[in-house]
Amino acid sequence: MSDWSRIAPQLLDATGETLYMVAVATVITVLLGIPLGVLLTVTGPGALAPRPVLHRVLGLLVNLGRSLPFIILLVLVAPLTRGLVGTTIGSTAAIVPLTVGAVPFLARLVETSLREVSHGKVEAALAMGARRRDVVRTVLLPEALPSLVAGTTVTVVALISYSAMAGAIGGGGLGDFAIRFGYQQFRTDITLLTVALLLVVVQALQFGGDTWARRLARR
Amino acid sequence: MIELNDVRKVFPARGRGPEVVALDGVDLTVRAGDFAGVVGPSGSGKSTLIRLVNLLERPTSGTVTVDGRVLTDLPADEVRRARSSIGMVFQHFELMDSRTAAANVEHPLELAGVGRAERRRRSGELLDLVGLGDRAQARPAQLSGGQKQRVAIARALAARPTVLLCDEATSALDQASTTGVLELLRRVRDELGLTVLLITHEMAVVKAVCDTAVLLEAGRVVDGGRLDQVLARGDSPLAAALLPAPVADHRVAGTLLRVTVTDTAPETHVLQVLVGRLGLDVEVAGGSVETVAGGRHGRLLLRVTGADQSGLDRALAQLRDDGSRVERVAAEVAR
Numbered sequence: 001m002s003d004w005s006r007i008a009p010q011l012l013d014a015t016g017e018t019l020y021m022v023a024v025a026t027v028i029t030v031l032l033g034i035p036l037g038v039l040l041t042v043t044g045p046g047a048l049a050p051r052p053v054l055h056r057v058l059g060l061l062v063n064l065g066r067s068l069p070f071i072i073l074l075v076l077v078a079p080l081t082r083g084l085v086g087t088t089i090g091s092t093a094a095i096v097p098l099t100v101g102a103v104p105f106l107a108r109l110v111e112t113s114l115r116e117v118s119h120g121k122v123e124a125a126l127a128m129g130a131r132r133r134d135v136v137r138t139v140l141l142p143e144a145l146p147s148l149v150a151g152t153t154v155t156v157v158a159l160i161s162y163s164a165m166a167g168a169i170g171g172g173g174l175g176d177f178a179i180r181f182g183y184q185q186f187r188t189d190i191t192l193l194t195v196a197l198l199l200v201v202v203q204a205l206q207f208g209g210d211t212w213a214r215r216l217a218r219r
Numbered sequence: 220m221i222e223l224n225d226v227r228k229v230f231p232a233r234g235r236g237p238e239v240v241a242l243d244g245v246d247l248t249v250r251a252g253d254f255a256g257v258v259g260p261s262g263s264g265k266s267t268l269i270r271l272v273n274l275l276e277r278p279t280s281g282t283v284t285v286d287g288r289v290l291t292d293l294p295a296d297e298v299r300r301a302r303s304s305i306g307m308v309f310q311h312f313e314l315m316d317s318r319t320a321a322a323n324v325e326h327p328l329e330l331a332g333v334g335r336a337e338r339r340r341r342s343g344e345l346l347d348l349v350g351l352g353d354r355a356q357a358r359p360a361q362l363s364g365g366q367k368q369r370v371a372i373a374r375a376l377a378a379r380p381t382v383l384l385c386d387e388a389t390s391a392l393d394q395a396s397t398t399g400v401l402e403l404l405r406r407v408r409d410e411l412g413l414t415v416l417l418i419t420h421e422m423a424v425v426k427a428v429c430d431t432a433v434l435l436e437a438g439r440v441v442d443g444g445r446l447d448q449v450l451a452r453g454d455s456p457l458a459a460a461l462l463p464a465p466v467a468d469h470r471v472a473g474t475l476l477r478v479t480v481t482d483t484a485p486e487t488h489v490l491q492v493l494v495g496r497l498g499l500d501v502e503v504a505g506g507s508v509e510t511v512a513g514g515r516h517g518r519l520l521l522r523v524t525g526a527d528q529s530g531l532d533r534a535l536a537q538l539r540d541d542g543s544r545v546e547r548v549a550a551e552v553a554r
Contacts, residue, residue: 124313127273128327128378129303138326142317 007181007190014177015197017091021163021173025098026156033103033155034148036062037110038136044115048122048132065104070162073101074169094163094171102159109151113144146217153209157202164198174198221249221272221382221416226281228267228438241267242278243438249416249431251286251381254408256425257418258460259435265418268435269386272416273305274298286381303331306375306413310387312367314359320346320370321355327378345373349403365396372403376411383408385417389424401428422461426511434460450516451481465505465520467548473524474531479544480508480517489543493523497534500524520548 040062042048043055068076074097081088081096117140125139141148164175174194182191228242241264249255259265270276271283274290283290290301314323324342333341346352349369359367368388375383385404389397405428408415419425425432425446433443434457442449442457449457467475480486486508493499501521508517523531538545 118311118313120309120311120313121315123275124307124309125326125330127275127302127305127307127384128330128374129299129301130330131299134330138329139315143315145317 010181011177011193011197014172014174014194017171018160018163018167018173018175018198018201021091021094021098021166021171022156022159024092025095025102025159025163026152028095028099029102029106029155029159030152032099033106034110034141036103036107037114038140040107040111041114041140042132042136048135062104062107065101066108068101070097070101070165073097074166089170091172094166094169094173098159098162098166101162102155105158106151106155109154110144110148113147113151114140116147117143146213149209149213149216153206153213156205156209160198160202160205220251220284220286220414221247221255222282222284223247223268223271224282224284226268226271226278226283228264228271228276229279240438242271245281245435245438245440247433247440247443249414251414252408252412254405254415254428254430255417256429256432257416257435258420258422258425258432258457261420263435264438265420265435266386269384269416269418272382272384273302273307303327303378304380305382305384306378306380307384308368308371308375308386308388310390312359312364312371312391314367314371314374316359319356319358320351320362320373323359323370324373324377326374331378341377342373345376346370348376348407349373363396364392365399368392368396368400369403372400372407376407381414383413383415385415385419387419388417390419390421397424398427404428426461426509430512432457432461446512447514447516450511450514451479451483454479461511462507462509462516462518464518465507467504467520467522471504471522473522474526474528475504475548476521476523476535477546477548478506478519478521480515480519481544482514484542484544485515486519488541489521489538489545492534492538493521497526497530499526499531 036058040055040058043051043058045052077097077100078088080100081093084096085093087093121139121143122135125135130138163171163173164178167173167176167179174197178191178194181187182194223245226242226245227240230239230241232238245268257265257268267276271278272285274283278291282292285301285305288301290298293301315326318326321339321342324345325338328338328341343352343355346355349372351366351369351373354362354366359370362370388404389400392400401424404415407413417424417429429446431443431445432449433440435441442455449455450461452458464477469475478486478489490501493501501523504520504522506517506519508515508519535545535547
């Protein structure tokens, strides 16, 4: 166990990389996924602004993004990553496939949340003279907020799991660390330690998200 | 004022189902300041009708005019603006759970671009008007059904509408809350000079608040008018719905007479003639009399015994000449 002093700083770096990848990917995913979820919802049949063709195309793209195994997606978006970041190696480069994988996931969850807002509330707003964008801004999003927070929490946890895979192709982070130090050097203790660390991070996030959602719902 | 002109609404076929004619050539006029009711069984098209007035539902054909503006001719953004002068109250309140009572009342004002200070002043004023001045910061989840509907009424009045639409506004409420909400609606109509259109399946609601009413059946207006006149006529479908005819047992001996009671044709005159002048035995076999639209209305079923039939007929003819509303009830053929 004398090598802990050697490993510890690297473990710290790996944790930092994971948090960095997940944090940036979460921000971008929320910024893209919520509007996409809104678009999916309002273009649906019988919704605020039905656009059957657009709705079907978006639905198809979202399903495609969600059905591809993440490891395949990593390879598929490599050209996009190179175009955006300049390289496909490293934590920053990993943010691109992470975001591409998480946006459709969140968009579907957002769509489900928004659809649960009763049509009666939407009609009440329309009867007050609301524009469609007013309905989204003052009814759909605020009424669905607790559910949106819960959906985002689920997405962040999925991002952590994706980020471990991104590590496998040079993204760094805890997944990469577990494979290089734990698996390849036959150090099961290091693998377990990494898993424990991931579990702590996931638990903390889930707890935080649940608490926030519950506080919003109790209003 | 609200005017529907030859309005039809056809919902297109869904899947293999047939198309549905919800409204089939409806004409309806509600004069400014009137409290009008639309009654009818479920499926008669009431909900569709009220949703046409602010164009939440567009008619397939026909015109909708509110306060002299033909809404069906207006472009979408002007319809939207016109809607802010038409308040609406719903069966299930439809308050925003994410907003306090005050913020719910301010919602339409926000949409209209009213500044924060003015919104706050107005919501305070309206919550006072509906008797919830002390619950401004309560969330809908903390309010009772009756309180929620009061907040919804305050919200509907926030943008100073001239017309108020009530879609089964009391159907989800218990008796006490219903009475309170109806009193409130009547009071705001009086104080603010609103034109109110209310749809309901509860006849008691119409009798409690409406000046005029129409009866809708299978998408058509089958009867209607000012409530006092409809009830005085006695024999119309709407009158029958509002004041159901009493049921009597025909197997008991005697002649059954139906008396329609109004302030101008009270039952007292009939009784005076039958009992006082002719000396007949008269008992009340059924019926009810209540005060509706400020007047007494009702139907009584009298059982007369010991009468010489031709003498009775002459007396009835005389009573009808005097203005009384009395007729024999034909005995059902015994099986």
